[in-house]
Amino acid sequence: MTTITTRIIHIEWEGPYTLNSISTLTDAKDFGVYQIYGSHAVYGSQVLLYIGKADRQTFGVRIKQELWQLNKDARAVQVYIGRLAGETTPSTEQWSQDIADAEKLLIYAHAPASNSQYINQIPEQTLRDIHVLNWGMHRDLLAEVSGARWTAKYYAMPSYEIYTTGVALNDKNGDSSEIL
Numbered sequence: 001m002t003t004i005t006t007r008i009i010h011i012e013w014e015g016p017y018t019l020n021s022i023s024t025l026t027d028a029k030d031f032g033v034y035q036i037y038g039s040h041a042v043y044g045s046q047v048l049l050y051i052g053k054a055d056r057q058t059f060g061v062r063i064k065q066e067l068w069q070l071n072k073d074a075r076a077v078q079v080y081i082g083r084l085a086g087e088t089t090p091s092t093e094q095w096s097q098d099i100a101d102a103e104k105l106l107i108y109a110h111a112p113a114s115n116s117q118y119i120n121q122i123p124e125q126t127l128r129d130i131h132v133l134n135w136g137m138h139r140d141l142l143a144e145v146s147g148a149r150w151t152a153k154y155y156a157m158p159s160y161e162i163y164t165t166g167v168a169l170n171d172k173n174g175d176s177s178e179i180l
Helices: 059-065 092-110
Strands: 007-017 032-040 044-054 078-085 130-136 144-146
Touching: 007 032, 007 092, 032 059, 032 092, 044 059, 044 092, 059 078, 078 092, 092 130, 092 144
Parallel strands: 007 130
Antiparallel strands: 007 078, 032 044, 032 078, 130 144
């Protein structure tokens, strides 16, 4: 029998930050996943544009490298940052892996307007047993995103069917009768 280990990634979200105020986020805890909201020519204003990661460089460094100030309504761009949390800080390698996996699953589940990677295809084996729990100011993100739901983990169940009681309720006479 195979044992399946579910990995739960907790993310504590804060925001909104402006593009100018984000540069102050350079502490030892300022790593994780972030969301960018702003104006999009097709989808309108204040929509989820992008989900990214700040891994091995802080939010303040990473987000400044992008060109969100070129958005047609750059003054209204909002940034939400998500720091990973839990009982103990994992190794640098595990923390980095958790950041990467959370980013991939969140992108696939929410399909932000300006992300292209991970929207059409998800790394099945890597993400199928991961759950991301979004806490705090997660804005438009689902509170929980499960790899079990967003991967094809359950698509090929050999005996998947709708449950039935074996009793047909309210037949043509209004009586319940047993299905033969």
